[in-house]
Amino acid sequence: MYNTKKITSDLFWVGANDRRIALFESVYPVPAGVSYNSYILLDEKTVLLDTVDKSVNHQFMENVEHVLAGRKLDYLVINHMEPDHCAEIPTIVNKYPNVKIVCNAKIQTMIKQFFDFNLDESHYLIVKEGDTLNTGRHTLTFVFAPMVHWPEVMVTYDTTDKILFSADAFGAFGAIDGNIFADEVDYDHRYMDEARRYYTNIVGKYGTQVQMLLKKATGIEIKMICPLHGYVIRKDLEKFIDKYDKWSSYTPEIQSVLIAYASVYGGTQNAAEILAGKLAELGVKDIKMYDVSTVHPSYIVADAFKYSHLVFASTTYNNGIFVNMENLLHDIIAHNLQNRKVAIVENGSWAPVCGKLMTELVSQLKNTEIIESKVCLKSAVKADKCCELEALAKAIVEKGLN
Ligand code: FEO
Secondary structure (H helix, E strand, O other): OOOOEEEEOOEEEOOEEEOOOOEEOOOEEOOOOEEEOOEEEEOOOEEEEOOOOHHHHHHHHHHHHHHHOOOOOOEEEOOOOOHHHHOOHHHHHHHOOOOEEEEOHHHHHHHHHHOOOOOOHHHEEEOOOOOEEEOOOOEEEEEEOOOOOOOOOEEEEEOOOOEEEOOOOOOOOEOOOOOOEHHHOOHHHHOHHHHHHHHHHHHHHHHHHHHHHHHHHHOOOOOEEEOOOOOEEOOOHHHHHHHHHHHHOOOOOEEEEEEEEEOOOOHHHHHHHHHHHHHHHOOOOOOEEEEOOOOOHHHHHHHHHHEEEEEEEEEEEOOEEOHHHHHHHHHHHHOOOEOOEEEEEEEOOOOOOHHHHHHHHHOOOEOOEEOOOOEEEEOEOOHHHHHHHHHHHHHHHHOOOO
16 A cells, blocks of 8 residues: 655655565665655656665655656656665556656666666767756756765756755665654654764765755755655754764764773783773763674764764784774775874783784874874783773873863
């Protein structure tokens, strides 16, 4: 049965939730599922904006047919060719053979790469940056947003109702629970962390390109943002744009300390706990600790974008960095994190080497200062190491937390 949502008098959500998916992109846990958003504009011409993942194809097609209510589909706008959004293009083309696909040249190339259907050029409306399409009451403007999150990405701006169809930007993990607007749910408590985890892990590497898109957006009036995942944003747009500005400029949201530790028998964890306690005694609030062995790195990457000061504490393993910590550090580097203060704690019962190796990795982060007072443990924390951890806490606080 169809399950559609009305957004305006002539704009409808025809997407669907996947609540059974375990790993989004085969990497990221999504315990609350994910939504694949697609929208239909009912104007003198009918317009479908993006499709969905193949996992929800039946729900999607029921929704499309219900909203169109027997009308033909005139245009299919494709903003992004990742298969979580484009998978149902063949189904739409098959069902509505006269539909015109509105896309840019890179998208057209990818359509031909992904699919076997053979539409002649008359079935495409290839747009360039700033091109417009009038559908009756509405005029759609196409704005290119390369690498947000793939090179072909564009966003569509409805100049009539001031609605931005933002592709992956402003999306979030988590299924849509009945409501469609972000202001209808307790977004800050229930979804902002997942919006950050989604952004930082999916698009975080491309901060420069997101900044370019935000600059383009500052020149236009936006009343509503319709992303490809998560809730539609129609209130407090400044709050969401501010978050995206911070995330994409690698600016910490809070001045505090994230401690990620890897501990096999508890010695390194003990050091991390003691350090956290010393930081708390020095007045640091909202310290966050993660065991890299039990928490998926996507959660830690997200908070690394949130926190100003990062501590990596690891045991030495196979004469290197403990595997989960090494994976985390590579992940953080891959996501281009910058502008942080970092401290290192190493452990090793006979040949501690991971501090040097972690320092080498962290040194790849731009504009990132490695705090000198590295602590080297031998197996367990002893009184002298307690003093060193206290000194490290003071050194961290002196880097902008006092
Ligand atoms: Fe939700 Fe880049 O696809």
